[in-house]
Amino acid sequence: MxxxxxxxxxxYSLRDxxxxxxxxxxGQTAFERSTMGGMLERAQQFGMDKMVxxxxxxxxxxxATIGWESAITARPTAETKSISGYVxxxxxxxxxxxxxxxxxLVERSDRLAATVIGLFFGELGNxxxxxxxxxxxxxxxxxxxxxxxxxxxxTSADAIQMAPHARIEVLAITNKAQPKEARSEALAxxxxxxxxxxxxxxAVWHExxxxx
Numbered sequence: 001m002x003x004x005x006x007x008x009x010x011x012y013s014l015r016d017x018x019x020x021x022x023x024x025x026x027g028q029t030a031f032e033r034s035t036m037g038g039m040l041e042r043a044q045q046f047g048m049d050k051m052v053x054x055x056x057x058x059x060x061x062x063x064a065t066i067g068w069e070s071a072i073t074a075r076p077t078a079e080t081k082s083i084s085g086y087v088x089x090x091x092x093x094x095x096x097x098x099x100x101x102x103x104x105l106v107e108r109s110d111r112l113a114a115t116v117i118g119l120f121f122g123e124l125g126n127x128x129x130x131x132x133x134x135x136x137x138x139x140x141x142x143x144x145x146x147x148x149x150x151x152x153x154x155t156s157a158d159a160i161q162m163a164p165h166a167r168i169e170v171l172a173i174t175n176k177a178q179p180k181e182a183r184s185e186a187l188a189x190x191x192x193x194x195x196x197x198x199x200x201x202x203a204v205w206h207e208x209x210x211x212x
Contacts, residue, residue, distance in 0.1 A: 116200075121137075127169075128169070132173075141197050144197060168190070
């Protein structure tokens with residue numbers, strides 16, 4: 001049975017894509033080592049109450065795990081850190097505030113969409129994008145898909161201590177080196193389902209952008 005194709009969703013604007021890559025990468029790193037956390041902590045528009053990341057399970061209505069969450073890490077205190085001394089400039093503060101407030105609205109609208117965007121543009125997405133498997137950033141979402149979860153459940157006992165996304169990554173790397181038809185088809189299904197997740201998350205982003 002052929003899977004229905006998702007409705008076309010406009011791509012991110014170049015500005016939004018650049019901001020999301022910066023926010024989930026350099027921006028998080030910059031504010032983790034910043035001495036200006038007190039300001040961010042007191043101003044909601046400069047931070048988020050919670051960001052969705054691979055930590056504690058997020059369940060859907062059926063009780064299945066669709067993601068993981070933990071408190072956002074880019075919430076430094078006002079304590080001066082002598083080992084850094086880094087102070088973000090006004091442009092970085094404004095940029096972080098802008099994207100953070102949008103991500104908070106996305107999360108309030110659809111927590112899974114916030115998870116997807118964070119993974120896609122974050123460290124995991126970067127690793128897949130720079131990898132040689134050919135799956136690109138969508139690989140960072142495979143463990144959220146139904147097919148990906150089935151693949152994770154079927155992995156050997158030797159891999160049980162690995163995070164779900166890491167098990168999928170090992171499968172993709174292994175299949176690149178030693179292709180198998182069944183495994184290739186399973187990963188192709190993961191890709192199609194991940195593309196659908198990403199498009200749904202992008203649609204939520206566009207809805208939020210249209211309202212602000």
